Amino acid sequence: MKRSTSDYIILRSSTRPIKRLISRVKPSTTVHIFSRGSTRPIERRSFRVKRLLFLVPVFFFSLAGFSQEKTFPIDGQVIDAKSGQPLSGASVFCQNTTVGTLSKEDGSFHLRLANGGYDLIISYTGYETQTIRIGKDHHAADTLKVQLKEQDKSLEQAVVTGSTEVADGWAKYGQFFLDNFIGTTPNAAQCVLENKDVLKFYFYKKRNKLRVKATDMLVITNNALGYKIKYQLDSFVYYYDGNVGSYTGYPLFEVLQGSPDQEATWKQNRLFSYSGSRLHFIRSLYDSTLDEEGFVLELADSGSNKFKKVENPYDPQLYTRDSGDVEVSIQGRLRVSYTSQAPDKKYLIENKYPLTTGVQISALDIVNGFVIEENGYFYDQADVTNIGYWSWKKLAELLPYDYLPQQ
Numbered sequence: 001m002k003r004s005t006s007d008y009i010i011l012r013s014s015t016r017p018i019k020r021l022i023s024r025v026k027p028s029t030t031v032h033i034f035s036r037g038s039t040r041p042i043e044r045r046s047f048r049v050k051r052l053l054f055l056v057p058v059f060f061f062s063l064a065g066f067s068q069e070k071t072f073p074i075d076g077q078v079i080d081a082k083s084g085q086p087l088s089g090a091s092v093f094c095q096n097t098t099v100g101t102l103s104k105e106d107g108s109f110h111l112r113l114a115n116g117g118y119d120l121i122i123s124y125t126g127y128e129t130q131t132i133r134i135g136k137d138h139h140a141a142d143t144l145k146v147q148l149k150e151q152d153k154s155l156e157q158a159v160v161t162g163s164t165e166v167a168d169g170w171a172k173y174g175q176f177f178l179d180n181f182i183g184t185t186p187n188a189a190q191c192v193l194e195n196k197d198v199l200k201f202y203f204y205k206k207r208n209k210l211r212v213k214a215t216d217m218l219v220i221t222n223n224a225l226g227y228k229i230k231y232q233l234d235s236f237v238y239y240y241d242g243n244v245g246s247y248t249g250y251p252l253f254e255v256l257q258g259s260p261d262q263e264a265t266w267k268q269n270r271l272f273s274y275s276g277s278r279l280h281f282i283r284s285l286y287d288s289t290l291d292e293e294g295f296v297l298e299l300a301d302s303g304s305n306k307f308k309k310v311e312n313p314y315d316p317q318l319y320t321r322d323s324g325d326v327e328v329s330i331q332g333r334l335r336v337s338y339t340s341q342a343p344d345k346k347y348l349i350e351n352k353y354p355l356t357t358g359v360q361i362s363a364l365d366i367v368n369g370f371v372i373e374e375n376g377y378f379y380d381q382a383d384v385t386n387i388g389y390w391s392w393k394k395l396a397e398l399l400p401y402d403y404l405p406q407q
Contacts, residue, residue: 071114072136076144077107078122087124087148094118095131095250096377097400114402116375121250122146123232129250135373136324169201177201177212181236181247183394185344187224187273191396194219210245212236221256222396225273226266228254229395248382253400271405273397276338276360278390283376286326288314294340300333307335326372333387335363347392362390375401 078090086107093100094113103109115136123129127148166172174196182188198216203209214233221228230252238245258266274280276294284293290313298307313319320327338360348355367383378384 071112072138074111074113074120074134074138074144076109076146078103078109078124078146078148079107081147081149090122090124092120092122093252095121095252097402098253098255099402100252114375116401117373117377117379121232122148124148126151133379164203166201166203170196170199173201173210177236180238180245181395182220183396184346184350185393185396186346187222188396190222190224192221194221208240210238220395224396225270226256226258226262228256251398270399270403274399274403274405276341277393277397277399278386279376279399281336282372282378285313285328286372286374286376294338296337296339298335299330300335302332324374327369328372329369330366331368333363333365335361337361343389347389360389363387377401
C-alpha cells in the first residue's frame, strides 16, 4: 500500500491551544539496510479498624491515579476522504507493538497505550496507508478523524514499468528474501512465513535491481520468541551491483499462548534477544544507564574512520531532556559496543571474525540526531541506519515496544 501524505483532523472539546499533540512526519517505519558479502563496515575491536477503613479507599484511589498516569487513550474515526463515509474494518495499529484493532461499523476505533511514542498505522484495502506519530502528550479530549484516499492505480502501474514480474519468483528469490528479511540467526530457523503466496517479485534489468511487493500483510510465526507477526511490507529492494539492500514496513505483534514450558522458554529467549539489542541500547540511553547495562560508545571523527570514545554520553551538548523526552544531538557514525554478551557464533563465522570475539559491535549512521520517548521509541527512524551486529539481527530477533524484560 502506498504511503500517503497524511490527512487527518483533530477534534477537540476544548479551545485551549494544541501543544505537541500529533505531528506528521515522513514514515518512521522499521528500516533495515543490509549488505551482502561484507557486513564489516566498522573497525573490529576486542576489548486498627476505623483507620483501616479510611485508608483502604485512599490506597485504591492512588493506584487508580498511578495507572491513569502510565497510559493514555487514542480515539478516532476512519472515513473515505472523498465521500466522507465511514470505513468499517480498517486496520488501526501501533507499529512494532502488540496493540491494534479494526474500525467499527461507524469507522470509530479506540486504543489505550502505555506512555511513550508510537507510529499509528491506518490502512484499508484499496486506500493509501497513513502514518501518524503520537505520544503521551495526546489529550483524551482529542479525536482523530482520519481521511483515507483511494490508491491511484496509474501510479501503481508506473512502479512496475521497466520491470518484469518473475513468474517463478518464490523459487528463484524466496530463500534470498527470507535470509535478508527474517534473517539467518538461530531464531530465524524457527520462524515460518505462513503466506508466501502474497509476495510478488520484480526484476529491473537496467538497474540490476530486485524489488519485492506484498498484496496483503505477511504473517510470520516466530516459534523462538513466541510471537505471531503481521507485517505490512512497504518496500524490499536489493541492488545487485552494489550488493546493498533495504526493507521497510510496519509490524504488529501477537503474543502466542503456550504450555508452561514453552512460556518459560519464550521468556528466556526474549531476554536473550533483548540484551544488547538496539531497543535495549535506546532505552539505556534514555534512562542514563549505559555503563550499568554494558554499552560503550565511540564517535567517528569527521571525514575519517577513526573512532574516539564518548567519555560522557550525557554531556549537555549531546544529551538534553525536555518534558520527559530525550534529545540526542549526535551526527555521523556512532559505534556501539555491548560488552555483557558475546556475538552469536554464526555471525562470527558468516563474517569471518575470530570465534574468540567477546564483544557485540554495532553502529548507527545518524543524519541529524534523534528524540527518544520513554518506551524506547525514537524519531526520525528513517534517518538512522543500523550497521554491524544490529544489521545482522533482523525480524527474527525483533521485539515490540511494549516488551519489558521484567515481564
